[in-house]
Amino acid sequence: MRRLALVLALLALSAAQRSCGPEGLQKFYAKIREFAESDDNPFKDEVDEQDQAISRLESRIGIIFAEADKAVNQAEKYAQVLDNLEAQVEGIEGTGCEVGEFNCGDGFTCIDKVLVCDKHNDCKDGYDESEGVCFNPFETDSVWIGTFITDSCTTRQPQNMKLTITDAHPQDYLHSDVSVTAAIYLEASNFGEHVEANFRLHGDYYFGTRQMVFQPPEDDRLGIIIQYDGHHSRDATGWVVRESSLEKCAEIIFHRQ
Known part of the structure; x- marks a missing residue:
């Protein structure tokens, strides 16, 4: 029965588009909206339930995004703390290389500073040509x-x-x-x-x-x-x-x- 009502509504909409013209079509849409919101609409309860479900879903999505933002901010803070600690350790212990040398990031391989960012990989993993190193x-x-x-x-x-x-x-x-x-x-x-x-x-x-x-x-x-x-x-x-x-x-x- 509900499917039949839906089919009839679609047929009525198609007929209105062909014969009513712009003004008549606007009046037709107004009638449809009035019917949709009235108690005579057999689907009104289902539509209301769907609206409520969508509202609950939007609320849950908002909570998820808020939690995600918190997680990202915490991760950035932790990354900053780790960077600070790493910088302090390097400042105390040094890089493990002689003056004028560059550590390849593995803790023991050192190359001359003139080989860094010269467009040739001199560290095994290419660390000396990486974006983070070649940053001014x-x-x-x-x-x-x-x-x-x-x-x-x-x-x-x-x-x-x-x-x-x-x-x-x-x-x-x-x-x-x-x-x-x-x-x-x-x-x-x-x-x-x-x-x-x-x-x-x-x-x-x-x-x-x-x-x-x-x-x-x-x-x-x-x-x-x-x-x-x-x-x-x-x-x-x-x-x-x-x-x-x-x-x-x-x-x-x-x-x-």
């Missing part, structure tokens, strides 16, 4: 704010510095490092005197050591080395170093804006 955090137009932690060598004794990367491009002849140009702004207030200074820096970012090395911009021959740990793309530790001995005489914590 000091890209063009990036801005880094540095806070001085210690300083036993600069004459201005600044509290903060602003480092703006104005250009970063691969070397034409050596793919293992990136040529970087930057502008640095220093600000210091000591003994009631406010000092500001601007410099232009030139240097290189080395994929194999994850170090940004800036040449000394002044006659005091103090350069800047910034160490990226490979885990925190927006944070790095830097030092002011004496060119002659590479002695670290000031420490700076950098954060990317």
Whole structure:
């Protein structure tokens, strides 16, 4: 009986489309909606039950997505904690390789830093050419704010510095490092005197050591080395170093804006 009613409704709809025209068809649709919502509709109870079932299903799906979002956020937090721990361990124990060498990620294979990101796989699994390794955090137009932690060598004794990367491009002849140009702004207030200074820096970012090395911009021959740990793309530790001995005489914590 219900199937017959449905067939008759479909036939009526087809006839209305052929003969009623736009205005008549709108009136016909209005009648159908009125009938569907009335108590005379034999399917009304089933439709109401289906609407309730759909509402319950939507509610359950919403709960599932909310739980999934929580799980993803927790996983990201755990991943960040693990990255922090790994970075701290590497900072304490080192990479297990000599100065100027790169660890292939297996704990014992070391290659020269100039072989890293040179478009040839030198580690067995190609780790030295992977996307995570061949990533330059000091890209063009990036801005880094540095806070001085210690300083036993600069004459201005600044509290903060602003480092703006104005250009970063691969070397034409050596793919293992990136040529970087930057502008640095220093600000210091000591003994009631406010000092500001601007410099232009030139240097290189080395994929194999994850170090940004800036040449000394002044006659005091103090350069800047910034160490990226490979885990925190927006944070790095830097030092002011004496060119002659590479002695670290000031420490700076950098954060990317």
